[in-house]
Amino acid sequence: MNSALVSTYEEIDRLLETTLEVDDYVDLETLKAPAVHPDFAPGALAEPIRPPLAPALRNAPIYREPEAPKGLAGAFGGKKKHATAIEVAKAEHEKSTRAHQSYVVERTAEHDRAMEKHAAAEQDRLAKLAKAQERYQAECQQREVDAQARNEELTKFINDLAFDVPTAIEEYVGIVLSNSVYPDAFPVEHDHSFDLSTRELTMRVFVPEPSVLPTVKEYRYVKAKDEIVATQLTAKAQKDRYSAAVHETALRTLDEIFEADRAGKIQSIALTVGVNRVAPATGLPETVPLVQVAAGRDTFSQFNLADVVPVETLKHLGGALSKNPFDLLPADTGRGVRQQGK
Template identity: 25%
Template sequence: MARRSGLMATIAREAARQARISEAERKRYEREQIRIAKEQQRQHIQNEKDAKLRYIESRIEETDDLNYELAERIKDLYGILDHTLQVNDMVSFNSLKINEKFRDFIVPTSISVPLTKPQLDDYINKIKSPNLFTKLIPGFEKKYQSALIEAKQQYENGLVLYEAKENERLVAKDRLKSEYDQEKYMFEIKVRDRNLEIDAFEESYRNGEREAIIDYNAMVLERSEYPAGFPQIFRLAYISDSKELVIDYELPNKDIVPTTMEYRYVKTKDEISEKFRKIQEIKNMYSDVVAGVTLRTIHEVLEADQGNVIDVVVFSAYVHSVDPATGKDSMPYLISIRVTKEKFEGLDLNRVEKSVCLRNLGAQVSPRPTELQAVKPILEFDMVDKRFVEHEDMLGSLQGLPNLMELNPYEFEMLVTDLFARMGLDAKLTRSSKDGGVDCVAFDTRPIVGGKVVIQAKRYKNTVGVSAVRDLYGTMLNEGANKGILVTTKSYGPDAYEFAKDKPIELIDGGGLLYLLEKNGINARIIFE
């Protein structure tokens, strides 16, 4: 019994030991699981922190990108004039031609390499020739001769197949060559016609033909690269007598200026907020845009004037808007300027202050362009009348219309007097001058803006110079008039415009006179004999 009790005690002790070992293993496993769970939790928290940090960094980077784009936009707006000063605006007529050569004739490999012609020996050499031993074998010679016949037949068949495929190859090659020659011929015809057209265009331009000059300057302005949002819509006209280019240009509206001054990321709200630009700053920037487009456009056409066909540029710019009072579309003009080439080329555009420069050039500028306060264009675009041309160009199409050049001085002075009377002025004819013109004193009866107006007409065949404008200005001073108007059947020289630019004088040339007459029910023409 004692031995049995000792065995049981040993078994019990072993069981207890194993239980302790199992319990220890279980506790170690639980501790390991807890450790792993805590490690996973710490890693999860770290991952969340890293993800949140990366997210915040991405939002900050997004904000930086917005500010960079905003800064580039502002830089582009302020650099409208500077941009064009870095490029040559002249259009090379040679660049308008087709100068590239037609592609070379390349034959595909599949038909470029001649096929290998079958050779009889290649077929015969495959047959084992008889020797002394094989000649003794009955029937061998017969078999050999039969094989020779078959080989020759195979050669003939191969030769027929070769000739057929080689013919197909040559036909395909000839077809490709024929197609290539036809395409090359059509290309050369196109090149010849295009280049002859460009040569004729250049000749017309250099000869001072109106349509060619308009087309050339349209290309100059169309090639001008502006930031996004600029309409780049314009109309051009050209007055040959005074070598005057008239530009009617559409400006972007004030929305072209970003209202946002800066973007900021607010971490606590997780949002990108905007700091808005001051209203006065928006007004100043938009005024700078208007001035920049004006100076840039004039610079471009004058720099590109390789034919020396422009002496004067008239630039007027407007915006498309809606009249808040009527709800109808309106086109208020925000700037208008007439400047001579000589004076403009004397400017250093790299150093000028744009607004001051324009005032010095006598530009009429809206004092509040963001509010669309309009100015009167120096020259109504529609007043550049196409009927005002030389006799040989338009005589046949103008039959039945009175020629103002055929009127005597008295008839012409009455016509001018009646015209301004119809336009609402109290016009009174005073006296005729020796040169056939007319001095007329009129009164604009509107309060505040009205007053005494001196009108003088010049029925001239030649360009009116500065002396006539000086005479009118002297008459104004003598009469105590508020305004002077000079009307001519011809055109004005650059010096006349320069003298009148900062004075209350309006110059109406032949095209403008015809336009005003038509608007008031009088259809006429001007033909120089």
């Protein structure tokens, strides 16, 4: 529990440092990609159905003639009895032979019927396999079409960006901002528009209300009560962390946009960092501005952000800053973002 808290606070406290560790430029050409096809996986349809085994037939009956009487047995009517025994044996053999022949015919017919069923099932499998292959080929073809369309759109996007089409510049900024991942405990949203005539990007960044941030300093086990007790952060610690996060978000946003815009399409940024909330007085939605600042590319690019104190940098840029972001005291934006510092 405490390790998770430490990790969360480190993420919030390193909002600016985190972005300085990465290059925010997006190479749009790398977003082009060929179609990726999964392997054809028809499952059981790919396996031929095993044919039924040939019937294991009993051996045909073998005629065994009764032995002829020997010695005195043959002299006293034995030959006649032997002849009778032969007739009986032959009759039994013929009967057994006919039964065996019927048995063979029946088993062979059963096997033939099983083979017919197998042939029908195999034909059905092959037909389904062929349809699955057709489906797979159609899906592959569609993936190829979709990939080509996406790549053509990217080519158009890259060309539009090169020729300063405002919507393309705005879309590129959106891609850059979508790559800017904030901590779960400090979610951030963006809104922006670009004016080609002034080459200025107007940006609004929405940070969470202070109440969203965790307030627990640590958890400790109280043996006497056999329970885990939370120790709260001091009010000052909460205020300092939130204020720093707001100020770092402002500088982080400016840095990400200017760094990602290698071609220099954007020459200045007018930035407002605020909180969306329900106004206590009216019950209506409102945005409370906490930072309002304008920065030019040439000026901002000279800063060494790794060593700055964010609030001082914003003041240096002539920004309007809330005197108490934690209590959502609005910044004095009456003079407008471009009038600050004059």
